[in-house]
């Protein structure tokens with residue numbers, strides 16, 4: 001029988017654990033966050049954090065950036081994945097937004113900017129303390145949420161919709177980030193740390209693996225009974241060592257004769 005999980009209740013410990021925890025990108029204001037979110041797509045937060053200080057020293061605001069061009073910013077981000085397109089998008093945004101205070105803080109306007117998808121927009125809204133309009137679904141969430149069983153599939157958009165349906169809107173901002181942190185720290189692609197995980201009571205992946213272990217245990221038990229059964233049958237009760245299952249009487253004889261031959265040669 002499939003039991004329906006009360007997800008809002010099941011997620012309470014996870015939401016509590018990561019409540020309000022900042023995104024790993026080390027930004028100092030919304031302008032920096034917007035630029036870093038674009039740069040971090042298909043790259044690592046750690047890498048973007050390492051090059052951010054030099055970039056923002058040269059381009060401290062949207063206003064300064066708007067007077068620059070893609071070629072000027074490329075030397076600062078040349079090791080970032082897809083840096084050519086990203087430099088064009090960043091300059092295009094700077095020229096249209098012009099000043100930090102004009103950065104839009106709603107999902108529709110953010111996603112209208114080049115290089116900003118729903119995931120990036122949800123990150124910016126959450127970090128800016130705005131009301132959630134969706135759930136952050138990064139590569140960690142794509143792995144972890146289906147494991148837990150709250151969603152099905154691997155399409156980020158469909159995963160986001162399922163999360164929005166399963167959980168109340170007031171939790172959306174922290175939900176995606178909490179799942180992302182869980183994926184980064186505990187539910188790694190290989191060897192997830194089930195024992196220390198705050199979701200292990202409700203996690204489908206964990207439950208399925210427990211069932212597998214139980215089956216394995218029952219198979220083991222069946223094998224032992226089978227062996228006992230065989231031993232109790234007439235003629236099997238007092239088998240000699242070389243007549244036990246797995247030992248061939250014939251092989252034993254061959255081994256014995258080989259040893260005898262060897263001794264004779266000496």
Ligand code: SF4
Pocket residue numbers: 144147148186187188192193194197198199200203204205206
């Ligand atoms: S219980 Fe295991 S599989 Fe489930 S979320 Fe936690 S670490 Fe991941």
